Structure formats: structure tokens, C-alpha cells
Amino acid sequence: MILVLAEHDHASIKSATHHAVTAAAKLGGPVHVLVAGHDAAGAAKGAASIAGVAKVLHADAPHLASPTAENLAAQVLAVAPSGYTHLVAPATGQGKNVMPRVAAKLDVAQVSEITAVVSADTFVRPIYAGNAFATVRSGDRVKVLTVRGTAFDAAAGGGAAPVEAVPVAPAVTRGAVVTGQELTKSERPELVGARIVISGGRGLGSGENYRKLLEPLADRLNAALGASRAAVDAGYVPNDYQVGQTGKIVAPELYIAVGISGAIQHLAGMKDSKVIVAINKDAEAPIFQIADYGLVGDLFEILPALTAALPAR
Amino acid sequence: MKILVPIKRVVDFNVKVRVKPDGSGVDTANVKMSMNPFDEIAVEEAVRLKERGVATEVVAVSCGVAACQETLRTALAIGADRAILVQADGELEPLAVAKLVAAVAKKEAPQLVILGKQAIDDDANQVGQMVAALLDWPQATFASKVEVAGGKATVKREVDGGLETVELELPAVITTDLRLNEPRYATLPNIMKAKKKPLETLDPAGLGVDVSPRLSTLKVAEPPARKGGGKVADVAELVAKLRNEAKVLP
């Protein structure tokens, strides 16, 4: 049996879960999804509708409203002994935060960010910013895995799995306490999972230029907005925009890199995009080596022209 | 208050590694090695806490081959007070490193363990969380701001949707993200001073830790090459190609 820890916002299930379910289904055995949250019946219902899910376990409690790694790990560990061979989570901020705790408590290894399932005990994962892929076999009795969403298609909807309420693990007393959140508000598609992504780098020069030049283009294309580390470090945009080895991993149908040089750490987060466009004034910039369509020139001239060439939605 | 900072020696972030022809791993012979960049940020943060009078001692610890002493000397040059090498040959998996760090933490009794969120070689992102679990301490991963006062750490964390603030009762574990600080360059006088700072060597058996691997690497391969390098002359050609050739625009 395989357990997938769901990614959700209590009201609904997030697409990262659908991708993880596809990976889990390749492991052999019924796939169960654990929804740990507060007033999360909506998310549980969403999980039940994912094709290929045999059962949803729903743990609901106030201390799971803004869950900490400590409390989520405790909840996974509470259900884990009922015969699960694999404990799986999407390799999101949450999955990365929680699953190593689970693995350590079970005294087993974790295999991070798998991109392929070779067999029930053998997995492929990127190392060195995706410059190499290792095939590793786990000898542990329970396999703890996180899944890179872009490597597995999203499981379809239309399922109707039963939802079972499970006992809630008590809140961990020696745990972190969440005291605040500053979430980035946006009407645009989420960066991870968007069909088109436009990312801006240091070449934009300021947050004002970033907004002035990239937002109108994003509006026309209904695109998500991303950034290089340099753009985030310089404060043009919030941290959750960062694409790369240590930021978000995206693989949209179209990725437009504007004023980004193409450091390996940035490429690690976007080079699996289907079509890559690079706009850069330096013809030697490494980003052009992986771009399908490179346009050498000044972004301050190109972007307004590109936006004007596209129909308003 | 004592701070323990575990650090890793890795292939420098500027090096583009090559897979060995026999697929047994990546070629690390004659390649520049450095401290993992996230760990440099961790050392810097610990040293700043000491400079602010919050911490009294910063102890750097590295697990691995004898050459990790160099990396530890770098930490001492940034401002750590002493260093511990847990010497072990062969590759150590994150779980083994976490057990070694937890064992050192039990001996040293620090109030904080600050470490990098991930190592840029195996990109595993596990050790900090595992140390916290093994010690049953609270954790704050992906920190972009840390304040310590009154037996508590307040940490701003980078999460998928933005930022989250958490409070941890000490002792606790913190892992660093890129925007926590900008590590200083070690000055020559400090590099000289670092050579005289104490460096103790321990081994896994002495700490009672079994570091045998749980995973076996069957093969390491290059990623499929991407055929890029295409150019367009102007915006009109770009839009036409995206529509008619790539078919990603209506």
C-alpha cells in the first residue's frame, strides 16, 4: 500500500497532489491519500475524485490549520504503521519540510525529488542541479519519497474513492509555532503548473521595470510570472517567484526568459520546458544555448513590441 | 549560548560536473571544492549572532574525508571558534550525517543547530529536518530572517506562497535559505588566525553511529541534451514561429 501526503489549502486539493498520485500509481499497490488539515472536507473530497486513488484518509484538527513539519510528520507517522510500503509527498516546500522528519523517525533513507520510478525499490533522481541523474535502489523496508511534479503527468479527475476519518495525532509539544504569514497575492496562474511562464532577471534593472514590462505581456498570454535569483535578491519580486535549483521547478509549454543570463542554477529549474524563448542583449549569454528561439537585443525595446504584437485577451 | 554549524565540502557551484564514462558517478577528480554555499550562510548567521552578543561560541562540524579539514578552516576563518571533523571515508547519506550531527549535538549541547537547507551536490534537502527529528527539537527550514531572544528563535521562512513566521523554543534547528545573509569574505589575518584554532577529530564508531548506506547507486547518467541555439531576427519572426512552428500561441 502506498500513502501520498496531500498538498491542499483545506478547501481544495492542489495539483501537486495529482502529479504525486501518478508517481505513486507506478509503485504497485493501492494508493491512499492523507489529507491532514482543518475544516478540510473540501480538500478530502477533491482527493477522492483523483483517478487511481483507492481511499482518502482525512485527519482534521485545529492544529493542522497552518500545519508545522512537526505536526504533519506526527500525523503521517500515526497512519504509517497500517501496512504502507511507500510514503510519498510532492517535492513542494511542504513535502521537503515534512518527509525527512518522517524518514528519520522511521530510521529509513529518503529519496528526494524522484523523476522516474524504475521499480518499487528503484528510482531516478537529479543531482548537481540536474546535470546528472542517479538511479538509486533503496534497501529499506519503507521507502520515503518526494516527487518532482514536472516529471509526472497530473492524474485525471473523475474518481470516487471513499473518505475515511482517521484519528488525529496529538499536537507535538516541542514543535515550531506558526505566528504569521505573508502570502503573495496574485490573479495570475500559479508559477508551478502554468502553461506559459515569463521570468525576468537582473537585466530588468528594477522592480518597477519588471512590473511595467512583464505584467502587460503576462496579461496578454495569461502567463505566470517568475524570476531569477538575482532579481529576487535585488528585491524586484518576492522570494516565491524564484525559478531554479533552489527555487521552483517548472516545465511549462512556453518559458520566456527576459534579461536572464542562464546560470546552471537557473537552468535547473526550467530546462525541461517544452519551448524556451530567450531575450538578452548579450549574444554569448548561456541561456541561448538551450533556447529554441533566441532574440538578441535590448529588452526595453523588444518587450513593448512583443506585447503590442499579441492580441489583447 | 552555543551554536553548532554542520558544513559540507562540495564541488564548487561554478563547476559544471561531468558524468564518468562508465556511469558510476560524476567526475570529482581535480575539480575545485568549496564549502556548500548554504552552509556558508549558516556559518555567517551563527557568527553574526555571536557578534551581536546572543551566542557565546560557534562550533563548526563536518562529516567526511580528511580533506573536510580545509572546509572547516574556512568556517574558522569566517569566525567559528572551533571545529570538529567526524572522519569517515566513502559517501555518507543524509540519514548517516544527521545521526552523526545529532550525536555531536548530544555531546556539545548547543542551543541552536544552524545548517544549509540543501547541499548543491546531492540536492537532497534532508539533513536539518532529520537532525530535528532525531533530537525531537523544533525546526524552521528555509530561513530568510532569524532573531533570537528570551530562549526563543523567531524565524521568517520562505514557503511556496511567500513567507511564514514561526517561533521555536530553544534548543532548535534552523536551515538557511539564500536571502538570510551575504557571507563575508575571510580576510587574510583571519585565515591565519583560523590555522591556530582548535580542530578535533572524531569517528562514527566513537559516536556510536552506524553509517552504512541504505541506498545503492546503480547508475549515473547525463540528462538528455536539449537542442537549443535557435535564433530569430526580430519580434515579428518570434511571434510567427511561436504560432506556426512551435504552435504554443493561438
Ligand SMILES: Cc1cc2nc3c(=O)[nH]c(=O)nc-3n(C[C@H](O)[C@H](O)[C@H](O)COP(=O)(O)OP(=O)(O)OC[C@H]3O[C@@H](n4cnc5c(N)ncnc54)[C@H](O)[C@@H]3O)c2cc1C
Ligand atoms: C547556491 C546557489 C543557488 C542558486 N540558486 C539559484 C536559483 O534557484 N535560481 C536562479 O535563477 N539562480 C540561482 N543562483 C544564482 C545563479 O548562479 C545566478 O547568479 C543567477 O541566476 C543570475 O541571475 P540573472 O541571470 O538574472 O543575472 P545575470 O547573470 O546578471 O544576468 C543578467 C542578464 O541580463 C542581460 N541584460 C542586461 N541588460 C539587458 C537589456 N537591456 N536587454 C537585454 N538583456 C539584458 C545581460 O546580458 C545578462 O545576461 C544560485 C546560486 C548559488 C550559489
